[in-house]
Amino acid sequence: MSGEMLFPGIISPVRRIGRREFDFERQVAIMAIVNRTPNSFHDQGRTYALESAVAAAAKAVADGADWVDIGGYAFSADQAQIAVEAEIERVVPVIAEVRAATDAVISVDTHRAEVARAAIEAGADVINDTNGLREPGMAEVAAVAGVSVVVTHSLGGPGQRVSRPSYADVVSEVADFLRERVSHALKAGIAADKIIIDPGHDLNKNTFHSLELTRRLEEITAIGYPTLVALSNKDFIGETLDRPQGERKEGTIAANVVSIIKGARILRVHDVAATVASVRMTEAVLGWRGPIAPVHNLV
Template sequence: MTATDVKTGAQASAVFMPPLTSSVRTIGAHTFDFSRQVAVMAIVNRTPDSFYDGGRTFALDRAVEASLRAVAEGADWVDIGGAPFAPGLAVPVEEEAERVVPVVAALRAASDVVISVDTFHAEVARRGIEAGATVINDTTGLSDPELAHVVADSEATLVITHSLASPRTQYPRPHYDDVAAEIAAFLRERIERALSAGVPEERIVIDPGHDLNKNTLHSLELTRRLREIAEIGLPTLVALSNKDFIGETLDRSRAERLEGSLAAAVFCVTQGARIVRVHEVAQTVAAVRMTEAILGMREPAYTRHNMGDANE
């Protein structure tokens, strides 16, 4: 290893505090200062074929229970989806709305937690907002041009994610000449689209889309260079939890990726991520809160050890 290699590695691992243009965000009933805190977003999929749980929360009562459990475990945010990202048959808009809206309504009746709807359809977004959602999480980078207008006409926040394929279609052998630079350029262009549609900058969040039309090497490099995304200046969300780049890196099944997911989440926080989207809430909350404290963003819950006349 050369001195240049060592220097490059050190630069990649140094802590990066993102230059946010609007760090204080009010989302629904909650205000976040993303210069000093990281939000944990819990995933609840009301789908029979979800990537991680294989339909465990497809039933309405199970989805509501999972949402409330996530809140009890410390989630700041619950993301509710009714259609997978992965290639497959399209879920009709009406069916997707019927899956998502009752969960949003039930959770909103029970909690003031931030609720997002994971959808790329403007009509599902509209109904989700009416039911109490305060964020629309679009994993397709505004593939439906009307979605940004729906968000603009509300008080909701919009998550813009990088992906290249049309919704639910194959994108074999994705290629990037410079993965981080190309993702940053894509996100900047989509931000301009959202702004043109009337969504104010202080209601936009960005997500580089780990594994979405990216292979494992792309996702690892994107993680390593995440600061180039965070430098855009808007709060950066990372959706890393149990993804295939973690499984392939560690040779672990989807049920065995917790440690890798936590490591990736913590590293991304040190590189500027301010929202992490996860399946295992309690473990991630602990990891994120500890990372915040190490970075000086958060005070310990209490301090007793060696603080008095007698050692503890």
Template sequence: MPRSEPYLPPLRVPVRRIGARTFDFSRQVAVMAVVNRTPDSFYDQGRTYAFDRAVDACFEAVALGADWVDIGGAPFAPGEPVPVDEEIERVVPVVAALRAGSDVVISVDTFHAAVAREAIAAGATVINDTTGLRDPDLTRVVADSEATLVITHSLAEPRRPFPKPQYGDVVAEVSAFLLDRVERAQAAGVAEERIIVDPGHDLNKNTLHSLELTRRLSEIADLGYPTLAAVSNKDFIGETLDAPRADRLEGSLAAAVISIVNGARIVRMHDVRASVAAVRMTEAVLGFRAPAYLKHNMGDVNE
């Protein structure tokens, strides 16, 4: 029989207060915009590295409908480490400027406790750690605040290569890793209602791994925590479509929609305008939201 209802992940705490905003992740999807203040970010190659351009990009994302802005000052990809003081100088002034003019959710993409502490003090409401809590002090910093923590699956040490990752069952292994890190975070004092998980598309995974994670994302969502899908412009999309980074929008939107249907409740995207439209349309198809208006074939005369 056809399924009449959409898949709804069994969220432990579906309604979340994150900063000044409230999300009901049982019936809502948040669009997270990406602003990288780095000279070597994989996608924009330093377009928003300058302070003014980074701040402008943040406010532009808000104006285009982003629910959330993720600010990063150090790439995940292998390379020379960014000194902690420099990372703070890159991200904290941007956080402060955005917070002064908006109540949008602000996350900082960092794996350093010191950066997290300064970012939270400046107004960040989420710490987005892509390294699976490599810095044990980071959970304590979050626990001592009201911030939310994103726990992401990855295997490599920060900024270190991890050639040819191998998995027996990538979804099962990612799920086990995330549950272990969730337990660590809770043991450090991070409340259940302040935890989000991210399977880490492309992070120490090849294209086949990332495709399988997308196809079986409901198994990650079944863990009971809001699931973030960071699929935008990733290499698994480029390799699947034979598309350079500048031509991955359509594939990114498709991956985001599939992720939402399979339980993702936050999607991390570069093209905010297109992503907001795709997400809101998906919410309407799933019955989570009403159309903006009804006119077509609603009167006595067809229109």
């Protein structure tokens, strides 16, 4: 089976992101999640302490992560607002310590321009914005710094309550949003080879919406920019399989593999080691890499 036959063309598939190079025509990047928040939906504050966050990042890289995504403010509406300064105090020390220890890509998960600027100064290579670059000045910060951006779909953005989200056609509406926000990024001066898109599974979407996005993900990847999917342990997996938060690893792996086959090139995950094994196997089946330790049987 030829992998090249399955996927649309990717704009600038060979990319230098931070200190690493990726060929997204034949490679899937693994992004590890490190949340320095007391209320993240999966970690529940386990990496809130600075030492715990830094240690989690180091373990993720040791387990094979190409990329570490560091956040200081959860997406959920069920939280108190925090000041920009407080978010900076959460993420910048982690970024600085991780930057000193690894050449892995570092992204900051934030929707605030001031936080993004401080994170870049501390060593972040990417702005991962679940608000789709809607905050004034965010796109300009990225353009001036020359960093990559992840443009994500959500209706309300982080901390905003959206009751009973409704779509006439979730995939078409998400694709239209992403095209519009990419146009905004380009007009602000962000280079095309710095743009990544994310359809935002479960971000102001119910289980049926997220399943439909996964089923028709090729309509998102056809936009042309490398596509990130953040499926790891999310509620749509739990509801589909009737599994609690701590028992969604197998469902996550299955959804990620389907997403790769449909064109995803970056996976944002909690369970790095398991993801690395499943991704390497998927890449080999698609003909993108050979076996690591082949045994030649003699007849």
